[in-house]
Amino acid sequence: MSSEKVAIIGSGNWGSAVAKIIGRNVAKFNHFDTQVKMWVFEEKINGQKLTDIINTKHENVKYLPNIKLPENIVACPDLIETCRDATMLVFVVPHQFVTSICKQLKGKILPHAKAISLIKGIDVNEHGFRLITDMIQDSLNIRACVLSGANIANEVAEERFCETTIGYRNRTDGELFMQIFHTPSFRVNIVEDVVGVELCGALKNIIAIGGGLVDGLKLGDNTKAAIIRIGLYEMRKFSQMFYKDVKDATFFESCGVADLITTCAGGRNRKVAEAHVTTGKSFDQLEKEMLNGQKLQGTSTAQDMYNILTKKNLCHEFPLMTVIYRICYEGLPPIKIVEDL
Amino acid sequence: MSSEKVAIIGSGNWGSAVAKIIGRNVAKFNHFDTQVKMWVFEEKINGQKLTDIINTKHENVKYLPNIKLPENIVACPDLIETCRDATMLVFVVPHQFVTSICKQLKGKILPHAKAISLIKGIDVNEHGFRLITDMIQDSLNIRACVLSGANIANEVAEERFCETTIGYRNRTDGELFMQIFHTPSFRVNIVEDVVGVELCGALKNIIAIGGGLVDGLKLGDNTKAAIIRIGLYEMRKFSQMFYKDVKDATFFESCGVADLITTCAGGRNRKVAEAHVTTGKSFDQLEKEMLNGQKLQGTSTAQDMYNILTKKNLCHEFPLMTVIYRICYEGLPPIKIVEDL
Numbered sequence: 001m002s003s004e005k006v007a008i009i010g011s012g013n014w015g016s017a018v019a020k021i022i023g024r025n026v027a028k029f030n031h032f033d034t035q036v037k038m039w040v041f042e043e044k045i046n047g048q049k050l051t052d053i054i055n056t057k058h059e060n061v062k063y064l065p066n067i068k069l070p071e072n073i074v075a076c077p078d079l080i081e082t083c084r085d086a087t088m089l090v091f092v093v094p095h096q097f098v099t100s101i102c103k104q105l106k107g108k109i110l111p112h113a114k115a116i117s118l119i120k121g122i123d124v125n126e127h128g129f130r131l132i133t134d135m136i137q138d139s140l141n142i143r144a145c146v147l148s149g150a151n152i153a154n155e156v157a158e159e160r161f162c163e164t165t166i167g168y169r170n171r172t173d174g175e176l177f178m179q180i181f182h183t184p185s186f187r188v189n190i191v192e193d194v195v196g197v198e199l200c201g202a203l204k205n206i207i208a209i210g211g212g213l214v215d216g217l218k219l220g221d222n223t224k225a226a227i228i229r230i231g232l233y234e235m236r237k238f239s240q241m242f243y244k245d246v247k248d249a250t251f252f253e254s255c256g257v258a259d260l261i262t263t264c265a266g267g268r269n270r271k272v273a274e275a276h277v278t279t280g281k282s283f284d285q286l287e288k289e290m291l292n293g294q295k296l297q298g299t300s301t302a303q304d305m306y307n308i309l310t311k312k313n314l315c316h317e318f319p320l321m322t323v324i325y326r327i328c329y330e331g332l333p334p335i336k337i338v339e340d341l
Numbered sequence: 342m343s344s345e346k347v348a349i350i351g352s353g354n355w356g357s358a359v360a361k362i363i364g365r366n367v368a369k370f371n372h373f374d375t376q377v378k379m380w381v382f383e384e385k386i387n388g389q390k391l392t393d394i395i396n397t398k399h400e401n402v403k404y405l406p407n408i409k410l411p412e413n414i415v416a417c418p419d420l421i422e423t424c425r426d427a428t429m430l431v432f433v434v435p436h437q438f439v440t441s442i443c444k445q446l447k448g449k450i451l452p453h454a455k456a457i458s459l460i461k462g463i464d465v466n467e468h469g470f471r472l473i474t475d476m477i478q479d480s481l482n483i484r485a486c487v488l489s490g491a492n493i494a495n496e497v498a499e500e501r502f503c504e505t506t507i508g509y510r511n512r513t514d515g516e517l518f519m520q521i522f523h524t525p526s527f528r529v530n531i532v533e534d535v536v537g538v539e540l541c542g543a544l545k546n547i548i549a550i551g552g553g554l555v556d557g558l559k560l561g562d563n564t565k566a567a568i569i570r571i572g573l574y575e576m577r578k579f580s581q582m583f584y585k586d587v588k589d590a591t592f593f594e595s596c597g598v599a600d601l602i603t604t605c606a607g608g609r610n611r612k613v614a615e616a617h618v619t620t621g622k623s624f625d626q627l628e629k630e631m632l633n634g635q636k637l638q639g640t641s642t643a644q645d646m647y648n649i650l651t652k653k654n655l656c657h658e659f660p661l662m663t664v665i666y667r668i669c670y671e672g673l674p675p676i677k678i679v680e681d682l
Contacts, residue, residue, distance in 0.1 A: 160560050160561055161564045222493055222603050225491040226503050236593075248589060265566075266562045341528075
């Protein structure tokens, strides 16, 4: 008899890519209910409901076109109905929706449910910052894991080889979530470090701005490797300064060094920062011109971190993050990225 | 009064680049003799001795053209004369010359001299392998440090920003060598781990072959980041299996993650491996066609490591290094790099 039932909260590009994996994996083990509900924010595509399209064509034509989803993935427009009888909740929505989703789910889920967050970003407020997993844990009173790694949704959906990292607090949770995510082309490592895994995913975008600046300045591979290395060092130092249990080893995992390398090689933060050097235009202007309505996470995270560092009088301990902030927001010349270190 | 005197053994591309740095740095401190002798393997350039050219033009026109060397760098064709009164010996020659150089220097140097090796590679024989620093230490009975990092000679000579790592056994040695190498654009970190620093420099070339294979297969940034990450993991595991004192932290230094990133982004090992996939030609043939007489270190190091792993029955613990060897030498299809992991 199945003892676990998975629900996926979110159905964008990344949510749909992992739905393909989860749908297949739950069918392999007796202890999972084979049906997996996926919450879809309902919208109309050429007059047809997106949930109906997904449930008949088995394809998310809007957010992950040309990839077949397993038939045991059932799109559902009702958040509560999606989650009501689930023991494992997979959160994969933009981070600004977490508070409202948790508010709706409060008291409506199984008390022994476990969560995993696939959400990148942290919640910054005037007192400091809060992890997404902590928001989920605190508001729903359940344990939350986190998944983060060098993963681009489309490449994962096409089954190109990559790795990812799950951070857990309770090992049984980590192993259970590993079962629904791990495949031969999507390798999962689990580590007992929720905070380290989650902070890697948030902080790497600042460093990617640095990588793009160095590309724009045409300083070469060695300078770029130095920026990535110093970036990884400051990410680790920051994490361990604010959370003493964060482990060194986490930064050797896919969520750490691998995701940082990928983000500094491709991605929009790198691209816009390079254009800032080559065109001389401001980040604000380039965001409008180049990103088609998407937001530049690297600059806003750099600002959030700078505010935290300033308040704690710690800027001198994080010269790379500080100089990146100043280049983005105070008009410092990009070459300062190497001169000010 | 000056208590330290530096000699540079070697004057190729890298030797000349560091001579520029060392010449300037020794002039800044009272405890260094300002004259630095540099041993040059004598050759004629358009009928003129290379040592004469270096000592009049202050430029190594053959191996580092268009870069001025400080006038206190004095080229010397005699190895013994170069080193006789030196307290700090900088070894920067191809690794196949180390044995013969040490044999010539034995008994001819100051007993309290200290050495640093800038040489990449390890010495493999039928019993296993030996570090270059151990060869220097054992044959000359002096302590040896090592310097390794994400450094390309020409970029360092042009003073583009990068970092490097010095591994030491004796902290005073490490700090002294740091003084002659560190500049604002060539940042030195020192770590108490000679073996870790040295093995990083040798093993990275194997992983660069893997990076090139993935590039040739067009598997994308995430797959490449995964190969780099697994490569770093296997480099660390190998080092710590054979030398228990090797530190995790060393792999976060320039010699570790940064040099590996650079080597997987550019460099001849990556380039030839990519061509192996796109042309289907053997590594031997491509080495002849593409490298203009230079040797491919990655494949031969992969073979050396494979021999060691086979002898110790450890191949299964190092799947990436093993599959790279098999692709290079046993005709395995390149796609196995992700399928066999």
